[in-house]
Amino acid sequence: MESQQAHRKDEHLSLATASYARAHAQHYFDQVRLIHDALPETAVDAVDPTVLLAAGLKLEWPFYLEAMTGGSKQAAKINRALARLARKHHLAMATGSLSVALKEPAARPSFTVVREENPDGIVIANLGADASLDKAQAAVDLLDADALELHLNAAQELVMPEGDRQFYWLDNIARLVAGLDVPVIVKEVGFGMSRTTITRLQEAGVKLINVSGRGGTNFAMIENRRNHQLDMADLDDWGQTTPEALLEARGSHATIIASGGITCPLDVIKAGVLGARAVGVAGYFLNLLIRAGAPALDQVLTDWQTELPRLLTLVGAQRFADLSRVDFVLTGPLYQYAQQRGLL
Numbered sequence: 304m305e306s307q308q309a310h311r312k313d314e315h316l317s318l319a320t321a322s323y324a325r326a327h328a329q330h331y332f333d334q335v336r337l338i339h340d341a342l343p344e345t346a347v348d349a350v351d352p353t354v355l356l357a358a359g360l361k362l363e364w365p366f367y368l369e370a371m372t373g374g375s376k377q378a379a380k381i382n383r384a385l386a387r388l389a390r391k392h393h394l395a396m397a398t399g400s401l402s403v404a405l406k407e408p409a410a411r412p413s414f415t416v417v418r419e420e421n422p423d424g425i426v427i428a429n430l431g432a433d434a435s436l437d438k439a440q441a442a443v444d445l446l447d448a449d450a451l452e453l454h455l456n457a458a459q460e461l462v463m464p465e466g467d468r469q470f471y472w473l474d475n476i477a478r479l480v481a482g483l484d485v486p487v488i489v490k491e492v493g494f495g496m497s498r499t500t501i502t503r504l505q506e507a508g509v510k511l512i513n514v515s516g517r518g519g520t521n522f523a524m525i526e527n528r529r530n531h532q533l534d535m536a537d538l539d540d541w542g543q544t545t546p547e548a549l550l551e552a553r554g555s556h557a558t559i560i561a562s563g564g565i566t567c568p569l570d571v572i573k574a575g576v577l578g579a580r581a582v583g584v585a586g587y588f589l590n591l592l593i594r595a596g597a598p599a600l601d602q603v604l605t606d607w608q609t610e611l612p613r614l615l616t617l618v619g620a621q622r623f624a625d626l627s628r629v630d631f632v633l634t635g636p637l638y639q640y641a642q643q644r645g646l647l
Contacts, residue, residue, distance in 0.1 A: 323590045331518045331544040331564055334637035335573045338630035343619035350612040351622050354581050356558055357486040357511060360450050362425060362581055364608065365623040366571050367395035369562045369583030370429045370452060370490075372413075374403035379413035381589070384597045386420035392604045395425035397452055397583065401442040402430060411445065418446050425449045431456070432472040432489070436482045443485055450485050452513070456492040458542065459522035462535045466526070477507040490583075491515035492522055493563050495543025498551045498644075505557050512557045513583060516545030518564025520586040546637050549577035550646040568610040572618065575626035 354362040368385055372378040382398065389396040396417060404411045418426055428448035430439055432455055443451055453476060460466035480487045489504055490513030504512055517540070524539050543551065545563040552559045561574040562583035571582045592600045615621070618629045633641055641647045 323586065325521075325524070327519065327564065327566070327586070329518070330566070331516075331546050331637065332570045332573050334633060334635045335546055335577065336632050336634060337573065337576060337618060338632065339617075340619050340629075343616055345616055345619055345621055347612050347616045349621050350615050352608075352612060352615075354623050356560075356581055357450070360425070360486045362395050363393040364395075365575065365580075365611070366565070366582045366584055366607065367425070367427075368397065368588060369585035370397040370399050370427075370454070371585050371589050373399035373401065374407075374410045374413055376413070379416055381592065382413060383416045383420055384592060384600075385588075386417040386424075388597065388601055388604060389417075390421040390424055391601070392608060393424070394604070395427060395449075396421065397427035398429050398446065400429050400431060400454065401445065402434070402438075404445060405438055405441055414446060427452055427488070429454060432476055433467075434475075434479070436479060439479050439483060443483065448485060450488055450511075451479075451483060452488045452490050453479065454490050454492050456522065458494045458538060459492055459526055462522075462526040462538060464526075464529065464532050473503060473507055476504070476509065480508040480510075486511055488513055488560065490560070490562070491542075491548075493517060493520055494541055495545065495548035495563070496551060497543065497548075498555075501552050501555050501557065505555060510557055511560065512552070512555075513560035513562055514543075514545065514548035514552055515561070515583070516548040516563040517542045518544050519562065520589075544637070545574070546577060546633075547640050549574060549579060550637075550641050551644070553578050553646065568607050568614055571607075571611060572614045572626060573631075575623050576618075576629045576631050578627060580624065 352364050354365045368389055372381055398414050398417055404414050426446050426448050427450045428442040428446050429452040430442050432453045457470045488511040489509045493515055495516035496514045545561055558580050559578050560581045561579035565582055565584045566587045574582045620626050
């Protein structure tokens with residue numbers, strides 16, 4: 304019999320799939336319009352899709368498989384399928400939180416399968432921002448990871464019936480950034496970040512920040528479905544959307560990553576135009592894998608890798624970083640948000 308924590312991981316998978324349509328009811332990237340340039344003056348074969356996020360962290364493509372799961376037998380099957388596709392398509396892959404693996408040895412194979420299936424690929428470990436340096440190093444060692452994600456999930460924890468109620472993370476994040484030999488990415492889990500948060504992280508020494516906004520997998524919604532003690536559905540729309548969070552990050556000196564509600568190659572391009580240097584995709588790929596199977600996800604990844612160079616060419620970009628020079632306009636609530644926040 305699997306542990307209570309492993310059972311929770313399976314609940315997350317089930318509820319993420321069940322709530323997918325509701326969580327993705329609004330597509331916030333539709334409020335970003337790119338200005339067409341009829342003279343791109345480049346070619347598809349001139350596109351270089353690689354992205355250098357940090358020393359030793361070079362991605363072959365500007366999008367990757369963002370943290371999804373781990374910790375149960377079902378999660379192991381999903382991670383095996385994802386890792387095989389990551390290897391085939393030369394995509395980086397982040398795991399779900401390794402906290403369960405550090406507590407329960409029986410859970411470790413559901414994570415180590417990622418490195419077993421993709422021995423030479425980019426693998427990103429994942430822990431909460433309160434992890435000790437010893438645990439963080441153990442997580443990196445377990446996967447021979449190329450980087451470590453530290454997730455910020457206060458909103459999720461407060462809705463979770465068994466969640467944490469104290470959040471003193473910043474000093475610990477600074478210790479982990481200084482103490483680890485691999486790049487550290489600090490990421491939200493789908494509620495976005497503000498300019499103030501991004502500035503505080505930079506001051507703590509963080510150089511890689513995933514603003515991970517609202518619009519994709521909604522852990523407040525998921526945990527509220529699990530919570531039979533208190534209904535906190537009023538947090539279903541909490542936080543900044545991914546485009547809003549990217550606007551908040553403009554002008555920062557950190558390397559910005561986007562995730563949350565990315566469902567097509569054009570979203571990847573728009574995220575790059577708003578300042579992202581790489582894009583993580585979790586819910587869209589996970590939902591496709593669970594509902595349609597690995598062959599369907601395999602074809603979608605092939606299609607994305609065919610379309611992305613064409614879209615880069617269309618906007619006159621030869622590298623993903625060139626997207627910061629592409630003109631855009633904002634519409635609807637996103638434009639109003641940017642005006643009120645002084646982000647234009």
